[in-house]
Amino acid sequence: MPAAEAEIRVEGITAAYAESPVLEGVDIHIAAGEMVGIVGRNGSGKSTLLKVMGRLIKPRRGAVYLNGTDISSLPTQRVAQCMAVMPQAPASPQQLTVRELIGYGRYPHIPWLQRFGIRDREVIQETMQSCRLEDFADRQLSTLSGGERQKAWIALALAQQPRVMLLDEPVTFLDLGHQLEVMDLIAELNHMHGITVVIVLHDLNLAARYCSRLIALQSGSVYADGPTEDVIQEDVLREVFGIDARIGFDPLTHKPVCFPYRLDATV
Amino acid sequence: MKLEDAVAVETRPLRTVKTHSSTRQFAIIGTGLVLLTAGLVMSTALGAVTIGLNEVLAALFGEAERVPRQIVWNLRVPRALVGALVGMNLAVAGALLQGIMRNPMAAPTIVGVTAGAGLAAAAVIILLPGVAALLPPIAFLGALAASVFVYVLSWQPGIGTSPVRMVLAGVAVTTMLGAFTTGLMTVFSDRIQSVVLWMAGNLVGTSWNHLELIWFYSVIGVVGGLLLVRQLNVMQLGDETAQSLGVRVERARFLAMGLAALLAASAVSVAGLVGFVGLIVPHVMRLLGGHNHGYLVPASAVGGAALIVWADLGARMVLAPLELPVGVVTALIGGPFFVFLLYRARFVGGRNL
Numbered sequence: 006m007p008a009a010e011a012e013i014r015v016e017g018i019t020a021a022y023a024e025s026p027v028l029e030g031v032d033i034h035i036a037a038g039e040m041v042g043i044v045g046r047n048g049s050g051k052s053t054l055l056k057v058m059g060r061l062i063k064p065r066r067g068a069v070y071l072n073g074t075d076i077s078s079l080p081t082q083r084v085a086q087c088m089a090v091m092p093q094a095p096a097s098p099q100q101l102t103v104r105e106l107i108g109y110g111r112y113p114h115i116p117w118l119q120r121f122g123i124r125d126r127e128v129i130q131e132t133m134q135s136c137r138l139e140d141f142a143d144r145q146l147s148t149l150s151g152g153e154r155q156k157a158w159i160a161l162a163l164a165q166q167p168r169v170m171l172l173d174e175p176v177t178f179l180d181l182g183h184q185l186e187v188m189d190l191i192a193e194l195n196h197m198h199g200i201t202v203v204i205v206l207h208d209l210n211l212a213a214r215y216c217s218r219l220i221a222l223q224s225g226s227v228y229a230d231g232p233t234e235d236v237i238q239e240d241v242l243r244e245v246f247g248i249d250a251r252i253g254f255d256p257l258t259h260k261p262v263c264f265p266y267r268l269d270a271t272v
Numbered sequence: 273m274k275l276e277d278a279v280a281v282e283t284r285p286l287r288t289v290k291t292h293s294s295t296r297q298f299a300i301i302g303t304g305l306v307l308l309t310a311g312l313v314m315s316t317a318l319g320a321v322t323i324g325l326n327e328v329l330a331a332l333f334g335e336a337e338r339v340p341r342q343i344v345w346n347l348r349v350p351r352a353l354v355g356a357l358v359g360m361n362l363a364v365a366g367a368l369l370q371g372i373m374r375n376p377m378a379a380p381t382i383v384g385v386t387a388g389a390g391l392a393a394a395a396v397i398i399l400l401p402g403v404a405a406l407l408p409p410i411a412f413l414g415a416l417a418a419s420v421f422v423y424v425l426s427w428q429p430g431i432g433t434s435p436v437r438m439v440l441a442g443v444a445v446t447t448m449l450g451a452f453t454t455g456l457m458t459v460f461s462d463r464i465q466s467v468v469l470w471m472a473g474n475l476v477g478t479s480w481n482h483l484e485l486i487w488f489y490s491v492i493g494v495v496g497g498l499l500l501v502r503q504l505n506v507m508q509l510g511d512e513t514a515q516s517l518g519v520r521v522e523r524a525r526f527l528a529m530g531l532a533a534l535l536a537a538s539a540v541s542v543a544g545l546v547g548f549v550g551l552i553v554p555h556v557m558r559l560l561g562g563h564n565h566g567y568l569v570p571a572s573a574v575g576g577a578a579l580i581v582w583a584d585l586g587a588r589m590v591l592a593p594l595e596l597p598v599g600v601v602t603a604l605i606g607g608p609f610f611v612f613l614l615y616r617a618r619f620v621g622g623r624n625l
Contacts, residue, residue, distance in 0.1 A: 022431070056512070059516055060515075060516075061512050061515055061516065063430070081515065081518050081519070081520050082518035083518075084516075084518070085516060085517050085518030086518070088516070089516060090512065090513075090516035091513075091516075092510065092512040092513060092516075095509065095510055095512075095513055096374070096509070096510040096513075097509070098508045098509070098563060100562065100563050101508075101563070106509075109505070109506055109509060109517060110517070112502070112506055112517045112518055112519070113517055113518035117502075161509075161513075165517070
């Protein structure tokens with residue numbers, strides 16, 4: 006499943022649900038093929054940023070450019086052909102089977118009032134293989150474990166054959182084993198298919214392990230943006246999360262690991 | 273691999289659930305059509321006067337004597353056809369509304385359609401007695417006005433509508449309009465006889481005029497509903513996912529809501545407040561044949577039509593010569609059947625609502 010590359014530029018985004026802005030003056034450039042993690046406290050605007058990038062929310066000011074084109078000028082279906090968004094804890098109709106769910110990923114590619122073609126069936130099959138879901142193809146979502154269900158949702162996004170995947174906390178409610186399994190799958194899609202991945206994560210150590218670059222949001226603004234080692238720093242963590250933490254390095258992966266030990270005493 | 277195996281062992285004992293095959297879905301719709309046709313034929317033959325099938329046929333082809341021809345052609349045929357359209361409209365409206373609101377309780381009663389028609393009809397019957405001809409169009413307008421009101425109330429600037437806001441606005445408007453209706457009926461308690469009859473929903477005195485009033489909306493509503501099938505299916509995944517899959521969610525919801533309002537408003541304008549059909553028929557069809565709207569919309573259309581035709585037949589026959597309101601009979605037939613399906617689904621242990 007080859008995917009052409011895609012870069013995203015976020016320029017001067019201000020977004021709000023009611024009066025007070027959730028995001029203010031956010032500028033980000035994400036290069037093609039990157040895997041970028043977004044971290045920050047609850048309510049810092051992570052999900053909103055992801056939704057603005059995915060064109061689910063219109064920003065008050067600013068614009069998002071996909072390969073240089075303002076996404077607000079593109080038709081919804083065109084955006085869906087390039088970009089897949091996986092919302093936080095998506096609502097799944099219980100009776101749906103894995104195959105049916107993944108089939109919906111073909112929606113943006115099928116013209117109105119037409120049915121699945123041979124190519125669509127092939128893509129669905131390939132997607133199930135990539136996500137190792139063949140054994141679950143005809144199982145209903147309600148009978149799956151949390152980890153399998155998340156993989157099914159990621160497969161839905163993959164079936165869109167997107168060039169960009171925007172994932173909002175895809176592993177938050179999973180046990181450690183399933184967290185690694187799902188994150189491995191996402192990293193694989195990033196490496197093998199060249200899909201640009203932007204992922205909101207709560208677990209800093211997971212973010213540090215899988216993302217080469219992190220963006221830390223604080224109260225709707227970018228506080229730090231750079232290589233993971235530069236963002237996982239004691240002063241950044243104190244400012245962004247209000248915690249005192251020690252930073253070590255994982256002996257196997259050589260990625261930074263943080264050991265939080267108390268709330269920041271100075272706050 | 274190991275991890276996956278462990279998970280598989282943990283969850284495998286649940287039998288793999290068969291999905292509803294399209295053969296089964298065709299069979300359900302086909303059975304519905306047979307039931308509907310049988311109901312239509314029976315409706316023309318049975319009643320206060322039983323007319324043999326030969327005579328019915330003769331009447332339809334204009335060769336019978338005057339009296340049976342009158343009864344068949346001017347009373348029973350239009351009544352059966354109007355009943356079928358009313359049932360179809362209500363059930364399709366329910367299927368569309370449950371689809372866009374992702375709420376099992378969604379039905380024409382919830383988006384204000386019924387309450388709007390009820391208030392408008394009560395006002396006409398009580399305040400303008402003697403202009404019965406105005407009743408259907410005014411009830412129709414009342415129903416549409418109420419649903420527009422609900423839509424506007426559920427709209428948030430910059431964000432749009434959401435299923436939850438729509439349901440809440442619908443409940444609020446329904447309660448408010450219901451209070452007005454009750455107030456009106458209390459003040460003019462000497463004139464409420466025919467209001468009560470209308471509210472219960474019935475097909476007494478339906479004629480070819482009524483058919484002319486609603487067939488157009490039935491066609492628009494059902495054809496429009498079928499054109500929205502794909503959007504409705506994708507919208508089951510939630511607004512955000514649907515939008516990221518390329519569905520213009522707000523537009524689809526507006527269209528589906530508009531079609532449902534037209535369908536339900538036209539139905540109640542000629543038959544009064546026949547409740548229950550719009551809520552239950554889509555559920556029954558879902559339990560029988562699955563959640564795909566490509567099946568659900570036509571199946572609800574056929575099922576709703578068949579239910580009303582048979583219920584009206586029952587309403588005319590059971591206590592003949594007295595007629596029960598058809599709305600009462602639909603509830604009496606549909607209620608137990610629905611409960612039976614729910615319990616069966618629970619014990620078989622597969623499908624959730």
